[in-house]
Amino acid sequence: xxxxxxLSAFGAGLAVGIALSVVQAVTTEPLIxxxxxxxxxxxxxxxxxxxHEHSTTEAHAHEAAAPEAxxxxxxxxxxxxxxxxxxxxxxxxxxxxxxxxxxxxxxLGLMSIRGGKIDARTGVLWGVAGFFAASLLPSLGLSxxxxxxxxxxxxxxxxxxxxxxxxxxxxxxxxxxSGSWLLKAAGLVIGVLPHVIGAPVPPTLEASYPAGLGGEFxxxxxxxxxxxxxxxxxxxGWLYQRLSRTA
Amino acid sequence: xxxxxxxxxxxxSISGVEAQAGSRIVPALFAVAFGLFLFIxxxxxxxxxxxxxxxxxxxxLGLPCH
Numbered sequence: 001x002x003x004x005x006x007l008s009a010f011g012a013g014l015a016v017g018i019a020l021s022v023v024q025a026v027t028t029e030p031l032i033x034x035x036x037x038x039x040x041x042x043x044x045x046x047x048x049x050x051x052h053e054h055s056t057t058e059a060h061a062h063e064a065a066a067p068e069a070x071x072x073x074x075x076x077x078x079x080x081x082x083x084x085x086x087x088x089x090x091x092x093x094x095x096x097x098x099x100x101x102x103x104x105x106x107x108l109g110l111m112s113i114r115g116g117k118i119d120a121r122t123g124v125l126w127g128v129a130g131f132f133a134a135s136l137l138p139s140l141g142l143s144x145x146x147x148x149x150x151x152x153x154x155x156x157x158x159x160x161x162x163x164x165x166x167x168x169x170x171x172x173x174x175x176x177x178s179g180s181w182l183l184k185a186a187g188l189v190i191g192v193l194p195h196v197i198g199a200p201v202p203p204t205l206e207a208s209y210p211a212g213l214g215g216e217f218x219x220x221x222x223x224x225x226x227x228x229x230x231x232x233x234x235x236x237g238w239l240y241q242r243l244s245r246t247a
Numbered sequence: 248x249x250x251x252x253x254x255x256x257x258x259x260s261i262s263g264v265e266a267q268a269g270s271r272i273v274p275a276l277f278a279v280a281f282g283l284f285l286f287i288x289x290x291x292x293x294x295x296x297x298x299x300x301x302x303x304x305x306x307x308l309g310l311p312c313h
Contacts, residue, residue: 002274009282028307081299095304098289105282112275135309144309157311158291204291221309228308 005108006241012235013101020096020228021089027220029092031213032147038209039148103130103228104236111237114177118244123237124230129176131229133168136222137191141199144221148208152200164194 082088107126111118138161145151167190174187207214250300289301290310298305298312 001271002277005278006281009278023301024307029303032303032306079295081295081302084303089255091300092303092307095289095301098285099308101289102282102285102289105278106281106286109275109278109280109282112278113272115271143311145312147306147313151311151313153310154311154313155293160274161311162287162291218309221307225308245297 001112001244003056004240005105005112008108008236008239008243009101009104012232013097013099013238015235016100016104016228017093017097019231020100020195020224021093023088024092024096024224028217028224031217035148035209035213035217036148099228100232103127103232106130107229107233108236108240112188118237119241120234120238123233123235125233125234126237127230128226128235129172130169131226133172134165135225135229137168138164138194139218139222141195144218145218146207146209146214149214150204150206152202155202160163160199161193164199167191167194176210184213 082091107123107130108118111122111126116122141164142151142157142161151157171187171189171191174190175184178184178187288297290305290308292298292301302312
């Protein structure tokens with residue numbers, strides 16, 4: 001069974017990774033590149049408003065201005081990064097493939113633990129639930145960010161994000177699968193709790209790019225995430241059913 | 248639950264039922280762990296090298312970046 005899950009996850013991940021890269025190329029990617037033109041052109045004084053800087057000369061200019069916002073600078077300017085163009089797109093495709101395989105393996109594993117039928121239809125339902133738990137609900141606290149967005153320290157945001165995914169998944173599972181109203185209510189409380197605690201607050205709401213660009217990106221990013229989860233569920237459920245029939 | 252009830256009809260002992268459930272849940276847990284490893288490795292790993300290679304995917308999927 002493990003072999004069937006892994007084979008299905010890799011097959012689905014391949015299809016999802018390619019589909020996602022095509023969609024990103026015409027939705028989120030042009031917005032990211034557009035935002036980077038503002039970020040790279042930004043003069044030093046404004047860097048305090050956006051604690052995120054790519055250019056080598058100004059890389060550490062903001063640290064004195066906003067020490068709490070970015071105590072650990074995440075951009076090591078000496079570190080390797082893919083060259084713009086083909087190389088950058090190739091690594092994005094690879095990352096999308098890994099995301100597709102990962103999400104498919106998680107969905108198939110959880111569906112197997114739950115038991116019951118696994119096919120394209122149940123797969124897509126689990127995928128949509130996964131999008132709710134691992135993307136839509138966390139985005140209420142930390143909305144998708146273009147490069148050049150001011151934000152709290154990255155580790156605190158990652159911890160809040162992953163905790164919110166866990167709480168949302170547990171809450172959703174209790175609401176959907178539990179037979180008792182008390183447990184359903186507990187699920188609702190667990191799901192709401194991370195938003196009552198609150199996500200790490202950005203030091204400023206100013207950004208280097210026009211506001212409209214940020215709005216477009218939030219919508220585009222959520223559509224891309226929804227596709228990642230729904231297509232992973234669809235393809236992996238379909239493949240799993242076919243492979244376990246022939247096995 | 249259908250798998251469990253099928254196992255119960257096949258096996259007369261309680262340990263047989265447990266073995267059937269275990270053979271389903273243990274590999275499934277490994278699959279979830281493997282998937283989480285890929286998801287967190289791609290979307291959250293801190294080293295600059297991994298961050299730079301996965302930068303656009305992280306932003307596109309709205310994951311905390313930088």
